Amino acid sequence: xxxxxxxxxxxxxxxxxxxxxxxxxxxxxxxxxxxxxxxxxxxxxxxxxxxxxxxxxxxxxxxxxxxxxxxxxxxxxxxxxxxxxxxxxxxxxxxxxxxxxxxxxxxxxxxxxxxxxxxxxxxxxxxxxxxxxxxxxxxxxxxxxxxxxxx
Amino acid sequence: xxxxxxxxxxxxxxxxxxxxxxxxxxxxxxxxxxxxxxxxxxxxxxxxxxxxxxxxxxxxxxxxxxxxxxxxxxxxxxxxxxxxxxxxxxxxxxxxxxxxxxxxxxxxxxxxxxxxxxxxxxxxxxxxxxxxxxxxxxxxxxxxxxxxxxxxxxxxxxxxxxxxxxxxxxxxxxxxxxxxxxxxxxxxxxxxxxxxxxxxxxxxxxxxxxxxxxxxxxxxxxxxxxxxxxxxxxxxxxxxxxxxxxxxxxxxxxxxxxxxxxxxxxxxxxxxxxxxxxxxxxxxxxxxxxxxxxxxxxxxxxxxxxxxxxxxxxxxxxxxxxxxxxx
Numbered sequence: 229x230x231x232x233x234x235x236x237x238x239x240x241x242x243x244x245x246x247x248x249x250x251x252x253x254x255x256x257x258x259x260x261x262x263x264x265x266x267x268x269x270x271x272x273x274x275x276x277x278x279x280x281x282x283x284x285x286x287x288x289x290x291x292x293x294x295x296x297x298x299x300x301x302x303x304x305x306x307x308x309x310x311x312x313x314x315x316x317x318x319x320x321x322x323x324x325x326x327x328x329x330x331x332x333x334x335x336x337x338x339x340x341x342x343x344x345x346x347x348x349x350x351x352x353x354x355x356x357x358x359x360x361x362x363x364x365x366x367x368x369x370x371x372x373x374x375x376x377x378x379x
Numbered sequence: 380x381x382x383x384x385x386x387x388x389x390x391x392x393x394x395x396x397x398x399x400x401x402x403x404x405x406x407x408x409x410x411x412x413x414x415x416x417x418x419x420x421x422x423x424x425x426x427x428x429x430x431x432x433x434x435x436x437x438x439x440x441x442x443x444x445x446x447x448x449x450x451x452x453x454x455x456x457x458x459x460x461x462x463x464x465x466x467x468x469x470x471x472x473x474x475x476x477x478x479x480x481x482x483x484x485x486x487x488x489x490x491x492x493x494x495x496x497x498x499x500x501x502x503x504x505x506x507x508x509x510x511x512x513x514x515x516x517x518x519x520x521x522x523x524x525x526x527x528x529x530x531x532x533x534x535x536x537x538x539x540x541x542x543x544x545x546x547x548x549x550x551x552x553x554x555x556x557x558x559x560x561x562x563x564x565x566x567x568x569x570x571x572x573x574x575x576x577x578x579x580x581x582x583x584x585x586x587x588x589x590x591x592x593x594x595x596x597x598x599x600x601x602x603x604x605x606x607x608x609x610x611x612x613x614x615x616x617x618x619x620x621x622x623x624x625x626x627x628x629x630x631x632x633x634x635x636x637x638x639x640x641x642x643x644x645x646x647x648x649x650x651x652x653x654x655x656x657x658x659x660x661x662x663x664x665x666x667x668x669x670x671x672x673x674x675x676x677x678x679x680x681x682x683x684x685x686x687x688x689x690x691x692x693x694x695x696x697x698x699x700x701x702x703x704x705x706x
Contacts, residue, residue: 292628293627293628293629293659294627294628294629294630294670295630296630300596317595317596317664317665318595318596318597318664319595319597319600319610319662319664319665321628321659321660323658323660324627324658324659346658376594376595376596377594377595378592378594378595378609379592379593379594379595
């Protein structure tokens with residue numbers, strides 16, 4: 229009778245051990261599965277380098293020292309000629325402007341805009357380079373400013 | 380073994396229940412004995428000369444121990460004319476309205492001290508104290524000692540501060556009009572017409588201009604007299620008015636002192652100390668209500684913030700100024 233009880237206990241112990249092993253293996257498989265998503269590399273700025281080759285400016289804003297727009301109307305962006313044309317209000321302080329670029333997904337701008345920009349030399353327009361998400365396409369955009377003329 | 384575990388678990392649950400079932404009976408808090416007092420500062424923002432520092436001074440003594448006889452506030456720098464303590468004690472009613480009940484004679488202010496003597500038999504009161512900041516306190520620190528005396532001879536005191544008084548000055552609601560009262564002196568914090576501007580020529584730092592020109596956005600403008608003739612747009616300046624200044628446009632910096640709107644924003648001494656207008660122009664066009672300008676005079680003596688309270692399409696505006704003496 230005692231032998232039979234011992235045997236039963238051993239069988240239960242073996243079954244429990246088997247169950248734990250299977251559970252552990254299953255969790256390991258699931259965990260490995262989640263780790264398999266593709267990792268994109270990052271560039272020197274800590275930005276993802278993706279597979280996108282698109283490279284253009286989608287919108288442009290220009291703010292004055294009071295962080296209000298100085299545009300008289302929407303900027304004209306020519307993605308073929310790679311130009312941005314903006315007309316600003318009469319009397320705009322061209323030395324202290326904050327340009328804002330909107331770019332296609334994953335693209336970045338060079339040089340970076342870290343503060344106000346001096347646009348006062350209208351004869352020498354400012355130039356920025358747009359770099360695509362895959363960092364293989366580079367396009368130079370020239371920003372032309374004109375001041376609303378006094379009649 | 381398994382049974383033992385069950386027993387332990389049951390025991391723990393039982394202990395937990397015992398703990399959570401303990402009921403504490405509410406007891407009315409017993410008041411502190413003796414004369415007690417407390418103060419809160421009600422005014423906020425930078426402490427400007429000419430403005431009030433407002434406090435609420437609360438004092439109380441148990442009814443059985445006596446009544447309040449007097450309250451006194453002593454400032455380290457004597458307040459300007461208009462410093463006083465309320466003779467009414469305020470409480471807030473159920474509708475949130477402060478209700479005042481007269482408990483004392485009119486306050487007497489002599490030198491640095493303001494005193495009220497109680498006329499009503501009271502054992503608890505909250506009196507407001509208004510300290511009008513004098514000009515001589517500019518850039519200095521001021522401390523207050525509040526004290527109350529009870530009929531049993533006990534006194535209680537409470538110190539508040541020190542509070543630093545700002546160095547800057549303020550002028551509110553200066554009316555400017557196109558081609559008339561359009562010459563502004565930061566040094567004098569005043570607006571002049573052409574005749575008076577000629578008499579104060581070296582002190583004129585700004586000109587107000589309004590132009591409604593089709594095709595461009597000019598509107599209301601503030602500019603230094605030395606700005607280009609193009610922006611002055613035909614305005615002939617009075618003889619000798621030729622100062623320059625550096626100007627930076629600002630939007631929605633609605634200083635509470637100047638704007639008196641709901642925004643809790645203040646321009647303080649530190650803003651002027653850190654202000655850098657390097658590379659800024661000497662004009663600001665198209666100013667709207669609730670906008671403003673930072674300014675530094677050409678001699679670098681003054682920095683100012685000029686706030687536009689209101690503009691009118693007929694070519695006039697109302698401005699307010701905070702000014703900081705640099706040197």
